Amino acid sequence: MKKSITALGLMSGTSLDGIDLALCSFDNNESGWSFRVEASETVPYSAKWKRKLREAENSSAQDILLLHNEYARYTGEVINRFLDGKTKPELIASHGHTIFHQPEKHFTFQLGNGTVIAAETGIKTIADFRNMDVALGGQGAPLVPMGDRLLFAEYDYCLNLGGFSNISYEEGGQRIAFDIGPANIVLNFLSQQVGKEYDRNSLIAQSGKVNIALLNELNKLAFYREKPPKSLGKEWLDSELIPMLKKSSLTLPDQMRTLYEHIAIQIGEVIRNSGTMLVTGGGAHNPLLMERITACSKAEVIIPQNEIIDFKEALIFAFLGVLANEHQINCLAAVTGASRDNTGGTIHLS
Numbered sequence: 625m626k627k628s629i630t631a632l633g634l635m636s637g638t639s640l641d642g643i644d645l646a647l648c649s650f651d652n653n654e655s656g657w658s659f660r661v662e663a664s665e666t667v668p669y670s671a672k673w674k675r676k677l678r679e680a681e682n683s684s685a686q687d688i689l690l691l692h693n694e695y696a697r698y699t700g701e702v703i704n705r706f707l708d709g710k711t712k713p714e715l716i717a718s719h720g721h722t723i724f725h726q727p728e729k730h731f732t733f734q735l736g737n738g739t740v741i742a743a744e745t746g747i748k749t750i751a752d753f754r755n756m757d758v759a760l761g762g763q764g765a766p767l768v769p770m771g772d773r774l775l776f777a778e779y780d781y782c783l784n785l786g787g788f789s790n791i792s793y794e795e796g797g798q799r800i801a802f803d804i805g806p807a808n809i810v811l812n813f814l815s816q817q818v819g820k821e822y823d824r825n826s827l828i829a830q831s832g833k834v835n836i837a838l839l840n841e842l843n844k845l846a847f848y849r850e851k852p853p854k855s856l857g858k859e860w861l862d863s864e865l866i867p868m869l870k871k872s873s874l875t876l877p878d879q880m881r882t883l884y885e886h887i888a889i890q891i892g893e894v895i896r897n898s899g900t901m902l903v904t905g906g907g908a909h910n911p912l913l914m915e916r917i918t919a920c921s922k923a924e925v926i927i928p929q930n931e932i933i934d935f936k937e938a939l940i941f942a943f944l945g946v947l948a949n950e951h952q953i954n955c956l957a958a959v960t961g962a963s964r965d966n967t968g969g970t971i972h973l974s
Contacts, residue, residue, distance in 0.1 A: 627652055629949075630662070632703065632713040632747075633942025636721040636736075638787030638858055639808040639822075640677060641906065642668040643699065645706050646938035647713060650946055657774045659943065663710055664935045667702050680723045680735065681858075688723070688735075695721065696737040700744025707745075716741060716749040717945025717969070719937075725754075725857035727763045738972040746974045750945040753968040757955045762962025765855040766790050769801035769959050770947070771940030780899030781923055784937065785907025788856045789887060791894055792959075801959040802852035805890040806865060806883075807907050809858070813866065814880050823880060826912035832877030834885045841868060842886040848893070853961035884913055892920030899923045904936040945969060 628651045635644045647663040669677070680691055699718065707713075718741055720734030738751030754764035769792040772782040782792040787809035792801035808822070815823050823829055845864060847856065869879055895901060901923035907913050908927050918925045927933065947954035948969035955968045 629715075629946050630711060630713045631942040631946050631949075632707070632716045633938040633940070633945065634699065634703070634716065634718040635938040635941055636719060637808075637937070638722065639812050639906065640669055640674050642666045643702055644935055644938040645703070646935040646942055647707070647710060648939050648942045650943060656777075657943075659775055659939065661931055661935060661939060663706075664931055664938070665706055666934065667706070673698070677721055677723075677735070688733075692735055692737050693740050695735045696740035697744055699736050700741045703741070703745050703747075713747060715945050715949055716745060716747050717753075717941045717943075717948075718749060718751045719753060719941050720751055722857065724859075725764070725855070726859060727758050727765075727855065730758055730761075732758050732764045738970060742972040742974040748949075748974050749972045750948050750969040751972065752970040753941070753944060753948075753955075755970070756966050756968045757960050757962045760957075760962035760964060760966055762955075762957065762960030762966075763853050763855040764960065764968075766792065766801045766803065766959060767944060767955060767968065768792060768937060768940050769799045769956060770954050771943045772801070773799050775940070775943060776902060778900075779902040779926065780897075781895060781901040783891065783895075783901055783903045783917075785903065785905035785910075785913070786937065789891060789905075789907070791891075798958040799956050800852060801956075802854050803856040804894055805848065805887060806856070806861060807887055807905070809861060810865060810869075810883060811880065811910075811913075813861075814869070814876055814883070817876055822906075823910070826884075826910055828877050829880040829884050829912050832875065832879070832881035835874055835878050835882045838868075838872060838874060838879065838882045839886055839889075842882070843889060848890060853959055855960075884916055887913065888916035888920040891917050892922075895921040895923045897922060900926050902926050902928060904928065904933050906934070908933045 720736035742749040758764040772792040
């Protein structure tokens, strides 16, 4: 395995914030892996791209294939602008943007054709990280735990607050990881009902009150009784949680405040032991959400520097690309439920 390599990781989450890019260097020595983020940036989606990505799941097969290539070309353009004047990486690791995630049907699809990205950038591109695991009967998610194990081993728990909340930790010599519940994706959905992209500084939630009846209903959702491995997608949100909110007669601030409490309670149900918990993702910037998570969890909450908060997933996808490039395991069966550990990612030569 190469001792040192530079890779560019890309991540687009369900909350539609934009494309996160992290140019990273990795070193492998006797003490294990280390990393350095050389440069990072989030390129926000335009209103046009947000609409296209939201509507994609209802498109025809032909339109999806066209969008698969169009989005890849756009991604390539974003990469070329980002890399202008910077060190050219040895590889690009692109998560793409998830349009469908139905592992129970052995099906997941991330928009962004890796071949087109490689053609646009002239750089080897690794994409489609989830498909091998799904083909082996796994959830195809979460994928970040391998990075948590090898790059962030000093923490007892790694909690990410993205579109959904997910957790990763060691137990009995195995990495345990799963989606806990909804996070930014549902909070942003409510914020957008009043013309806000998100609940900046928790202002909407702070003007509302926790409604016990709705809170109890949310906490009874069947997903929380399932045992790991388990993962969530937008399909679950649309079929289970959003209808519950739409039929509620509560004010939007009360719904929002109740959801904050619900998110914190579900995380607290998982974090039942002491230790240190690294918290990353957009939700780590949300003051009221972090206050409630800290109150509901037994672990000591550690909020890192903003670069790690905002770009940890892009960083780890760069790392997963490095492992795939070296034909190393980057997806753990203990986490996803697949029939074996595997190496996810399709390599597209430039």
